[in-house]
Amino acid sequence: MGKESYESLDYDVIVIGAGGAGLRAAVEVSENTGLKVAVITKSLLGKAHTVMAEGGAAASFGNVEAQDGWETHFYDTMRGGHFINNYRMAEIHAKESPDRVLELENWGAVFDRTPEGRIMQRAFGAHSFRRLCHIGDRTGLELIRTMQYKAIHTGIEVYQEVTMTKLLVQDGRVAGAFGYLRSDGRFVLFRARAVILATGGWGKIFKVTSNSWESTGDGAALAFRAGVDLMDMEMVQFHPTGMVWPPGVRGLLVTEGVRGEGGLLRNAEGERFMKTYDPERMELSSRDVVARSIFKEVQAGRGSPHGGAWLDISHKGPDYVKAKLPGMYEQFRTLADLDITKEPFEVAPTCHYTMGGVRVDAETCATSIPGLFAAGEVACGLHGANRLGGNSLSDLLVFGRRAGLGAREYLSQSVDWAQVDESELDAEMDRVLEPFHRPGGVNPYHVHEELQAIMTEHASIMRSGDVLQAGLEKLLALKEMVPKMSIDGSRVYNPGWHAVFDVENMLLLCEGIVKSALERKESRGAHWRTDYPDELPQWQEINFVESFDGENIRLRTEPVKAMPENLTKLFSYGKAPGLVAREGKES
Amino acid sequence: MGEEFRLSVWRGDPSGGQEVEYRVPGETGMVVLDALQYIQHNQAPDLAVRWNCKAAHCGSCGAEVNGQPKLLCKTRMDDYVGETVSVKPMQTFPIIKDLVTDVSWNYQVAKEIPPLDPMYPAPFQMQQVDATRVQEFHRCIECFLCQDTCHVLRNHEGQQQYFGPRFMVKIAEYEMHPIDGADRLPLLADQAGLGMCNVTKCCTEVCPQHIRITDNAIIPLKERVADRYYDPVKILLRRLSGKKAGPTQTPSRSST
Amino acid sequence: MAQPLEQTTTAKTPKAKSKTRPYWVEPVVTMTVLGVWVLYSLWEVLFHNSGTYHNYISPYFSPGVGEWFGWHVLDALYVAWVPLVFRFSCYYYRREYYRGFFWDPPGCAAADKPRPRYSGETKWPLAFNNLHRYAWFLVLIVLIFLWKDAVEAFFFKNGFGVGVGSLILLVNAVLLTFYSFSCHAFRHMVGGDKDCYSCDGKPTTSYKLWQRVSRWNVFHGTWAWASLASVWAADLYIRLLMMGVIHDVRLF
Incomplete structure (x- = not known):
């Protein structure tokens, strides 16, 4: 192979990923600091998976129910995460999210309003009070659009449609990232003093998923290979309500807002089955519980015609449904020929979110490699074993900003650009171009389909030891296909070529998921083991942490950080702190 | 379903190309x-098509289906039973490859629009009735189908003179925001080229989000520009009273 | 929190089969209809001096400005330009004639030869369309007279009665009222120019008016065509009566 050339660009900070967290981080780094910042995205600006968020952003304003406060938000988040969350992240998140939401309002987001003219908040699963600031059912669109326009006015440079294939680390600190431009296949080196990862999750490992094609876990895999630890990888959230029919839209998200606005779940016999599983919270139970309940109903033979449950919002009347859930109305009308204001519709669990990810410091979002930061879905810790609806959008904002601040602080110690090893780049370019030189190899799309089939069969919503073990063996066998994937055509906008690296990244992460799922011998949150159906106190004390040496994934346990007394007290009342009389509580 | 669909997909690059038929x-x-992905996964892995969410939320997959600008993820194949479905890239933007076009011009224009300039920092006091009007504009998913169909950009090479419907909606979103204190009429009248629009409503027709672009954004903006620059009585009254043009409230700015 | 402005657009029945017509069909139809209407109007205005038949008066000749001042050359000219200017500068008709006569554009997403000399509505005379609001005020005056005519059409020599002509003039007045009050410029005047309807407390009258006009405005195009047809029909009916081709039918 002849020597390839590449373009070299120097920035103080690069942010990989242009979703909510990436843009929020970039704004924090660049606004009024004079730092040179680039945001690098795999697709076009404003198309990131954040747009898919529908229900809202959780922030304890108490605009609708005044008892709400950060303590109750914190309490709900920890309970929802089954106490393996990083308590400090949950605390920061609960305290800071109202400010972050108001920032959005300053930057142009227009939330739905209460009759008093304040931000409207809706009920959501496992939130004790009405807490989700929303704009109909397209809150994520509002968030990303607002951040996008904020970002382009703070002097950030945006590189669209760039695939990053390698994170560069030199002398134990980050040196930048290397990849290619999708539009023409040219290589590009971003040298940077600090790198912020905001690449989102890896929901594309399942066939039935609410995630867009981008969610292939690139950032986590890049960091993992570079030596960063991943944590809680077994925790993959299934959203209880995805579309079921027709086949082309299977998995497409039906917002939890439908239940938040009063939607009812029924089985084939017309029974509100949630009363058997969570009589107190019913449809508004946490996602892991509702998803499992639907799954169990289907298994028991009480499923809807296409293997789901019936969700019904028609009793709310057409005007209300169209005003509060316009996107859902439109989605079903055009894609399923169905009017949700008149009839119930089928829903079934769909892969939605990955709680696990890059292990970060709660205060600064720093990873174990100096100069490398991570925020948003790619990071880990806030959500524990199960994420509450609405905590993701506020997570992006709170920790996006924190990562930005972390990077700024790191740069204030006047770190210079690290050297880049030319031979490493040459090797990387050869590796990336390899698939063009393997005529007659394996189609990367088919490897991806195979991967999805394995994960669905072996590591989905219901897991058990033998099935996971068999899955792991299949995954290791599938890994053999990686060096055989090949692609025809040119380097110009060649999706098959791009798919090769997506598949590689997902395979690595899947192995991590299955390995840590095998080790967590209990059921907790999203992780449901039929061979260990109970939640066991000794497992509440540990997180599983994985590291990668280039060949093998090594798994170890780390103790969950203990909460200080002022926080443990919040769990001693036997009910949400907001429901306890306000005196005797610190603010 | 057993039946088979026929698609005729434009394949090529800036130097040229032709329609290729697939089954x-x-x-x-x-x-x-779905059909294009089937082709991509099984027949032509290098078929270039942009898509992200496949749920009509992100606006990545705009193209022209049988000559009409559409979102590929929202256009049902059974709307064209018995026909060969022709899929072409958006014609207004330069081709990169196959169905993928270079839409970067739009991102350049976006930078020209000054951001919201609140008269006081959040939390805002705002009633739903006031929010509703601008929330319509917030539905935009930036698929750029309106930009594609707009004849000013498509047939008259108006990129230098007109921002296009998408950005009229964006400006309307700020201009009609109850708390915004900036004066956007000079921009509209001059650089943004509002006058280039001749209200022929193709943008409204193709909008997958059903934003009534012409009636609710462009025409109200034209009326506001007319207030300022065309209405002789208003201009005279402003001269006589010595009042400055612009928002009536005095902006009490504070940055956050 | 209902959003009345959107319901009409989202409530489309699913799966309206897209029968692909050539893009030029619509503009050609528009061109023909509007063209015939203009020719008819010219014939009416240039070759006639009166539009009165007993208690009926054609909308082309009302109000009878010529009569007031004793001018009797082309009587219709003193008034007929007002609705013409109103319709010419109307946001809806602009869509129609730019598409139909200028072919800017002939159809959505039609492939057309690049014509870089296009200047939209930035230059005179088309920039004149920005003063549509004045045409609205003028047409409002005419509208008052048309209502007066409609009422008078029910009072025959022998007292109150209803003829086909009376009904036509009444329908015409109603349609023109809807057309005029669903006008975009009117919508702007009654509240569209405001950014905030509730900033001084409760939503104002201005908000309610703006809401109502907005609801009508959705169908502005429908009113535009319907009132064009009714004006035409009213005038033609009276012209035929005057020419003795037909006789008015008294219903009672």
């Missing part, structure tokens, strides 16, 4: 993007 097995509720 795809039908499935209930199939959309054009």
Whole structure:
């Protein structure tokens, strides 16, 4: 192979990923600091998976129910995460999210309003009070659009449609990232003093998923290979309500807002089955519980015609449904020929979110490699074993900003650009171009389909030891296909070529998921083991942490950080702190 | 479903190209993007098509289906039973490859629009009735189908003179925001080129988000520009009273 | 929190089969209809001096400005330009004639030869369309007279009665009222120019008016065509009566 050339660009900070967290981080780094910042995205600006968020952003304003406060938000988040969350992240998140939401309002987001003219908040699963600031059912669109326009006015440079294939680390600190431009296949080196990862999750490992094609876990895999630890990888959230029919839209998200606005779940016999599983919270139970309940109903033979449950919002009347859930109305009308204001519709669990990810410091979002930061879905810790609806959008904002601040602080110690090893780049370019030189190899799309089939069969919503073990063996066998994937055509906008690296990244992460799922011998949150159906106190004390040496994934346990007394007290009342009389509580 | 769909997909690059025919097995509720993905996964892995969410939320997959600007993920194959479905890239933007076009011009224009300039920092006091009007504009998913169909950009090479419907909606979103204190009429009248629009409403027709672009954004903006620059009585009254043009409230700015 | 402005657009029945017509069909139809209407109007205005038949008066000749001042050359000219200017500068008709006569554009997403000399509505005379609001005020005056005519059409020599002509003039007045009050410029005047309807407390009258006009405005195009047809029909009916081709039918 002849020597390839590449373009070299120097920035103080690069942010990989242009979703909510990436843009929020970039704004924090660049606004009024004079730092040179680039945001690098795999697709076009404003198309990131954040747009898919529908229900809202959780922030304890108490605009609708005044008892709400950060303590109750914190309490709900920890309970929802089954106490393996990083308590400090949950605390920061609960305290800071109202400010972050108001920032959005300053930057142009227009939330739905209460009759008093304040931000409207809706009920959501496992939130004790009405807490989700929303704009109909397209809150994520509002968030990303607002951040996008904020970002382009703070002097950030945006590189669209760039695939990053390698994170560069030199002398134990980050040196930048290397990849290619999708539009023409040219290589590009971003040298940077600090790198912020905001690449989102890896929901594309399942066939039935609410995630867009981008969610292939690139950032986590890049960091993992570079030596960063991943944590809680077994925790993959299934959203209880995805579309079921027709086949082309299977998995497409039906917002939890439908239940938040009063939607009812029924089985084939017309029974509100949630009363058997969570009589107190019913449809508004946490996602892991509702998803499992639907799954169990289907298994028991009480499923809807296409293997789901019936969700019904028609009793709310057409005007209300169209005003509060316009996107859902439109989605079903055009894609399923169905009017949700008149009839119930089928829903079934769909892969939605990955709680696990890059292990970060709660205060600064720093990873174990100096100069490398991570925020948003790619990071880990806030959500524990199960994420509450609405905590993701506020997570992006709170920790996006924190990562930005972390990077700024790191740069204030006047770190210079690290050297880049030319031979490493040459090797990387050869590796990336390899698939063009393997005529007659394996189609990367088919490897991806195979991967999805394995994960669905072996590591989905219901897991058990033998099935996971068999899955792991299949995954290791599938890994053999990686060096055989090949692609025809040119380097110009060649999706098959791009798919090769997506598949590689997902395979690595899947192995991590299955390995840590095998080790967590209990059921907790999203992780449901039929061979260990109970939640066991000794497992509440540990997180599983994985590291990668280039060949093998090594798994170890780390103790969950203990909460200080002022926080443990919040769990001693036997009910949400907001429901306890306000005196005797610190603010 | 057993039946088979025929698609004629434009393949090529800036130097030229042609339509290539593919056959795809039908499935209930199939959309054009499903068919293209089938082709991509099984027949032509290098077929370039942009898509992200496949749920009509992100606006990545705009193209022209049988000559009409559409979102590929929202256009049902069974709308074209018995026809060959022709899929072409958006014609207004330069081709990169196959169905992928270079839409970067739009991102350049976006930078020209000054951001919201609140008269006081959040939390805002705002009633739903006031929010509703601008929330319509917030539905935009930036698929740029309106930019594609707009004849000013498409047939008259108006990129230098007109921002296009998408950005009229964006400006309307700020201009009609109850708390915004900036004066956007000079921009509209001059650089943004509002006058280039001749209200022929193709943008409204193609909008997958059903934003009434012309009636609710462009025409109200034209009326505001007329207030300022065309209405002789208003201009005279402003001269006589010595009042400065612009928002009536005095902005009490504070940055956050 | 209902959003009345959107319901009409989202409530489309699913799966309206897209029968692909050539893009030029619509503009050609528009061109023909509007063209015939203009020719008819010219014939009416240039070759006639009166539009009165007993208690009926054609909308082309009302109000009878010529009569007031004793001018009797082309009587219709003193008034007929007002609705013409109103319709010419109307946001809806602009869509129609730019598409139909200028072919800017002939159809959505039609492939057309690049014509870089296009200047939209930035230059005179088309920039004149920005003063549509003045045409609205003028047409409002005419509208008052048309209502007066409609009422008078029910009072025959022998007292109150209803003829086909009376009904036509009444329908015409109603349609023109809807057309005029669903006008975009009117919508702007009654509240569209405001950014905030509730900033001084409760939503104002201005908000309610703006809401109502907005609801009508959705169908502005429908009113535009319907009132064009009714004006035409009213005038033609009276012209035929005057020419003795037909006789008015008294219903009672």
